[in-house]
Every structure is written in structure tokens, then in C-alpha cells.
Amino acid sequence: xxxxxxxxxxxxxxxxxxxxxxxxxxxxxxxxxxxxxxxxxxxxxxxxxxxxxxxxxxxxxxxxxxxxx
Numbered sequence: 001x002x003x004x005x006x007x008x009x010x011x012x013x014x015x016x017x018x019x020x021x022x023x024x025x026x027x028x029x030x031x032x033x034x035x036x037x038x039x040x041x042x043x044x045x046x047x048x049x050x051x052x053x054x055x056x057x058x059x060x061x062x063x064x065x066x067x068x069x
Contacts, residue, residue, distance in 0.1 A: 005030060005064055015062040027059055030067050 005026045011017075019027060031052050038045040055063045 003029070005068060007061070007064065011061060012065065015060060015065065017061050019059045019061065019064070023064065024056070024059055027064055027067060028056060031056065034067065 003026070005023065007023075031049065034045070034049045035053065038049045052063065052067055055066075
């Protein structure tokens, strides 16, 4: 199960803002869970998850929005 990553509506509208260390850690956990789930039960999602993983070094609010949609 993926824990929700809480963000205010104002923060969600700032899609190009880099993530702070706490949100980045939460994003890594969420993408890790998605990666495991895709490997075990949904290989058709592996490409999408891989693209999210490639964004982690320069993750922004938009990356979280992609991961949670």
C-alpha cells in the first residue's frame, strides 16, 4: 500500500518547484512500491514506473502528481 503524499492545493499548482528532502523521500518510497508491484503483478506498468524513477534526481511537484495519478 502506498502512503498518501500530502500537499496543499497551492503547492500542487507550483509544478516546477523542486521537492524538499522530506517530499523526495516520500516520492522514492511511493515509486519503490510501484516498482515492486509492477514487477510482481503488472509488467505493463514497468515502463511508466521506470520513467518516474528517472525523474527522481531532479524531481519536482509535477513528478509527485504523475506518481499519484
